[in-house]
Amino acid sequence: MIPMDTLWTWIAALLTLAIFSFLYKDNPFYKFAEHLFVGISAGYWVMLDYYNSVVPNLIVPVFKDHNFWFIIPGLLGILFFTRFIPKLGFLILLPISFYIGGYAGLYIGPGLQARLLKQLQGSMLSPADFADPGMLINKVIVLIGILGSMLYFYFSKEHKGVLKVASNIGIWFIMVGFGAAFGYTVMARASLLIGRIQFLLMDWLHLIR
Amino acid sequence: MNDLLIKLAKIDRRYIFLFVAIAVIIPLLFPLNFPTRATPHTKAVFDIIDQIPPDNNPILISFDYGPSTMPECHPMAYAILRHAFSRKVRAIGVTLASDAAGLGEEAMRNVAREYGREYGRDYAFLGFKPGGSAVILSIGEDIKKTFPQDFYGKPTAEIPMLTEVKNYNQISLVIPLTGSATATAWIIYAGTRYHARVADGVTAVMAAELYPYLQTKQLSGLLAGLKGASEYEHLVKEAGYSEGARRASRGMDALSTMHLVIIAFIILGNIGFFLSRRSAKKGERT
Numbered sequence: 055m056i057p058m059d060t061l062w063t064w065i066a067a068l069l070t071l072a073i074f075s076f077l078y079k080d081n082p083f084y085k086f087a088e089h090l091f092v093g094i095s096a097g098y099w100v101m102l103d104y105y106n107s108v109v110p111n112l113i114v115p116v117f118k119d120h121n122f123w124f125i126i127p128g129l130l131g132i133l134f135f136t137r138f139i140p141k142l143g144f145l146i147l148l149p150i151s152f153y154i155g156g157y158a159g160l161y162i163g164p165g166l167q168a169r170l171l172k173q174l175q176g177s178m179l180s181p182a183d184f185a186d187p188g189m190l191i192n193k194v195i196v197l198i199g200i201l202g203s204m205l206y207f208y209f210s211k212e213h214k215g216v217l218k219v220a221s222n223i224g225i226w227f228i229m230v231g232f233g234a235a236f237g238y239t240v241m242a243r244a245s246l247l248i249g250r251i252q253f254l255l256m257d258w259l260h261l262i263r
Numbered sequence: 264m265n266d267l268l269i270k271l272a273k274i275d276r277r278y279i280f281l282f283v284a285i286a287v288i289i290p291l292l293f294p295l296n297f298p299t300r301a302t303p304h305t306k307a308v309f310d311i312i313d314q315i316p317p318d319n320n321p322i323l324i325s326f327d328y329g330p331s332t333m334p335e336c337h338p339m340a341y342a343i344l345r346h347a348f349s350r351k352v353r354a355i356g357v358t359l360a361s362d363a364a365g366l367g368e369e370a371m372r373n374v375a376r377e378y379g380r381e382y383g384r385d386y387a388f389l390g391f392k393p394g395g396s397a398v399i400l401s402i403g404e405d406i407k408k409t410f411p412q413d414f415y416g417k418p419t420a421e422i423p424m425l426t427e428v429k430n431y432n433q434i435s436l437v438i439p440l441t442g443s444a445t446a447t448a449w450i451i452y453a454g455t456r457y458h459a460r461v462a463d464g465v466t467a468v469m470a471a472e473l474y475p476y477l478q479t480k481q482l483s484g485l486l487a488g489l490k491g492a493s494e495y496e497h498l499v500k501e502a503g504y505s506e507g508a509r510r511a512s513r514g515m516d517a518l519s520t521m522h523l524v525i526i527a528f529i530i531l532g533n534i535g536f537f538l539s540r541r542s543a544k545k546g547e548r549t
Contacts, residue, residue: 077280078277099361099362106361106364107361111393157396160396160397160400160452161396161451163456164451164452164456165451167455168447168450168454168455169451172479172481173479175479176475176478176479176480196478235468235471235472238471238487239468240522241467241488241518242335242466244287244518244522245334245335245466245467245488245514248334248517248518249333249514251284251287251288251291251517252291252334252510255292261292262291262292262513
């Protein structure tokens with residue numbers, strides 16, 4: 055009798071290899087693994103969301119705790135499905151407007167504070183920065199980068215003279231930012247590949263411990 | 264030589280895949296043990312947890328990652344939990360991603376077993392709650408009302424370690440581990456709104472956009488991708504807290520060699536591109 059863990063490891067390993075086979079060229083093994091993934095994912099998410107969201111937030115409060123207020127958000131949620139009925143499709147606007155209104159209300163205050171005011175504050179020079187030359191240099195670079203990048207996106211005046219110089223500096227900062235983001239993206243994708251190879255060598259083939 | 268470089272620039276991409284595979288597999292089979300140095304942002308997270316007194320206010324780990332980003336975030340979870348549990352720092356686990364509950368529970372249970380920590384007294388896993396930012400805000404009011412039951416269905420009011428925990432005021436550090444926008448949601452809602460101390464552990468893709476929050480000190484520390492996880496594992500091992508399996512550190516040799524291969528191909532590709540452009544211009548002139 056094959057232990058279940060071993061069986062699942064073999065299935066996972068063979069499916070991983072089936073997906074990797076696409077790197078050579080498209081083939082039936084890849085297609086099979088891809089379709090299997092799409093089908094299982096859809097079923098998995100439906101069940102996961104039903105038991106993690108619908109049951110504890112609607113079924114249990116209404117039918118077990120008899121808290122009937124939960125029927126209102128439940129009905130609003132059901133209205134999302136009206137888009138499948140052309141005549142009643144407009145009703146979807148109701149839950150969407152609640153959702154947008156609620157989220158905007160939650161976000162605007164702290165979002166403005168965290169993403170704008172704190173960032174503005176962080177880019178300003180304070181007397182304390184002059185005490186530490188290293189910090190001062192960093193802050194000046196940040197300030198130049200911010201002003202340059204913002205001026206690059208200032209389109210109300212033709213980029214000539216000082217504005218052209220400033221926006222050229224800005225584009226260099228933007229490019230460095232893109233480069234850093236791209237480098238990190240490559241690193242992230244490489245990490246995922248390493249994770250899979252580790253699984254194959256460690257958990258499946260037991261070549262490394 | 265020039266012709267060779269031009270040909271190399273047009274190499275079949277399957278050869279590149281082959282080189283990348285070799286660059287990953289060989290260092291995993293025969294470790295090169297490249298030195299690891301912790302960046303200040305990783306060290307900052309380590310120092311915060313290292314300074315929390317034993318059996319004091321717990322840390323809150325939000326396991327907001329699924330299987331797709333597991334290779335980067337899961338080693339972070341293990342390393343942080345090993346550090347915390349070895350020092351008797353208590354931990355609360357939650358998740359805002361529905362497919363992460365199993366991963367978070369497994370990590371907490373396994374590491375707790377390694378260090379003989381007891382559920383309910385040293386750690387608790389409250390599971391998944393839908394709502395994202397609304398959940399983060401709700402924890403700021405009352406964590407037990409936000410999660411009336413833990414992952415196993417036990418009322419949170421009956422969990423001993425939670426009796427003294429009401430909201431972020433009784434939490435030493437909030438650490439979301441994620442590959443999604445919840446990293447910034449924790450900063451905005453828990454950090455800005457409730458003044459909680461937040462340190463993120465994120466996939467490398469997310470890292471670049473979080474640096475501004477480090478500069479403004481809205482983030483107390485940052486673990487960036489597999490490298491961040493490996494640095495944390497290194498710090499935990501160096502301090503003598505754990506000798507456990509260090510999956511991220513093993514992957515770092517492979518990551519470094521893979522980067523070298525990719526850099527080499529980028530350089531060769533660019534040289535080939537410029538040479539082919541120059542020869543095309545020459546051809547136009549003649």
